[in-house]
Amino acid sequence: MENITFYNGNEMPILGLGTFRVDNSDQCKEAVKHAIESGYRHIDTAMIYENEEKVGEGIAEALESTGIDRSELFITSKLWLADYGRDNVADAYATSLKKLGLDYLDLYLMHWPGTDEALMIDTWQGMEDLYKDNKVKNIGVSNFEPSHLDALLAQVSIKPVINQVEFHPYLLQQKLRNYLEVQNIHAESWSPLMNAQILEDETVQQVATEIGKTPAQVVIRWNIDHGVVVIPKSVTPSRIEENLNVFDFKLTTEQIEKLDQLNEDKRIGPNPLEFTGE
Numbered sequence: 001m002e003n004i005t006f007y008n009g010n011e012m013p014i015l016g017l018g019t020f021r022v023d024n025s026d027q028c029k030e031a032v033k034h035a036i037e038s039g040y041r042h043i044d045t046a047m048i049y050e051n052e053e054k055v056g057e058g059i060a061e062a063l064e065s066t067g068i069d070r071s072e073l074f075i076t077s078k079l080w081l082a083d084y085g086r087d088n089v090a091d092a093y094a095t096s097l098k099k100l101g102l103d104y105l106d107l108y109l110m111h112w113p114g115t116d117e118a119l120m121i122d123t124w125q126g127m128e129d130l131y132k133d134n135k136v137k138n139i140g141v142s143n144f145e146p147s148h149l150d151a152l153l154a155q156v157s158i159k160p161v162i163n164q165v166e167f168h169p170y171l172l173q174q175k176l177r178n179y180l181e182v183q184n185i186h187a188e189s190w191s192p193l194m195n196a197q198i199l200e201d202e203t204v205q206q207v208a209t210e211i212g213k214t215p216a217q218v219v220i221r222w223n224i225d226h227g228v229v230v231i232p233k234s235v236t237p238s239r240i241e242e243n244l245n246v247f248d249f250k251l252t253t254e255q256i257e258k259l260d261q262l263n264e265d266k267r268i269g270p271n272p273l274e275f276t277g278e
């Protein structure tokens with residue numbers, strides 16, 4: 001496992017397990033447990049996924065079966081738009097912690113910017129309160145465009161450590177990633193496998209055949225080679241293991257460029273400039 005380092009000196013494993021569209025069921029618990037037992041140290045969930053209880057149970061069982069310490073894990077959850085507003089953040093955070101059975105998160109994200117700039121800034125101030133009170137290790141954002149970050153950075157005192165956004169070879173996000181690099185804010189990709197659609201791409205398959213890896217491993221490695229934190233979701237034990245097995249090779253510059261050229265600025269998720277959560 002490789003780590004990235006935030007501007008505040010804290011580290012985050014570059015690869016984690018995504019849990020979107022995983023029901024609050026034993027399948028969720030088993031996926032999380034299997035991931036940690038296989039070597040994952042980073043799990044991504046959100047209040048709106050409605051699975052924080054089972055994610056928490058999977059974490060608890062894995063801590064017991066592996067004997068590793070909670071401090072070796074990196075757990076992320078996200079604040080949903082319905083809980084925005086500075087005065088609501090602490091309660092929403094406490095609710096997520098309670099469901100997860102944890103006493104702190106490694107990363108808490110504002111899930112979307114929303115369309116009300118004043119509310120966005122006010123909410124971030126609630127995130128800052130949590131951070132200043134040492135209740136959370138790191139605070140960040142998700143789905144923020146440069147225009148959102150411009151507004152945020154102009155008015156707040158603590159910068160987000162990371163921005164989790166849709167990113168895959170059909171959505172290269174070059175302008176946004178350049179912006180983040182200048183600001184020393186890390187990029188993290190959601191739907192890195194384009195919800196499995198990118199695995200059917202001929203170029204991805206060609207590169208996979210060339211190097212004797214699977215299409216999923218190629219795309220996950222492409223994220224890592226771009227320095228982007230990546231959280232592929234799977235509930236299938238063999239795929240959970242396959243997706244972790246990406247640290248014994250690197251793509252060549254030519255292979256990375258070939259994959260970059262697939263860009264079509266194509267999203268599978270909502271447009272962050274318009275999304276209100278409804």
Ligand SMILES: NC(=O)c1ccc[n+]([C@@H]2O[C@H](COP(=O)([O-])OP(=O)(O)OC[C@H]3O[C@@H](n4cnc5c(N)ncnc54)[C@H](OP(=O)(O)O)[C@@H]3O)[C@@H](O)[C@H]2O)c1
Nearest residue numbers: 018019020190191192193194195196216232233234235236
């Ligand atoms: N911040 C946001 O707004 C936001 C939005 C969306 C997602 N996310 C986060 O990002 C994570 C990842 O995104 P995602 O869940 O949308 O999609 P994804 O990771 O791009 O794709 C998941 C799909 O790919 C399949 N898959 C996984 N590994 C595979 C492999 N090795 N071979 C073949 N198929 C494979 C999974 O199937 P099985 O599970 O059946 O194995 C599942 O159907 C989420 O789970 C969530 O944590 C965040």
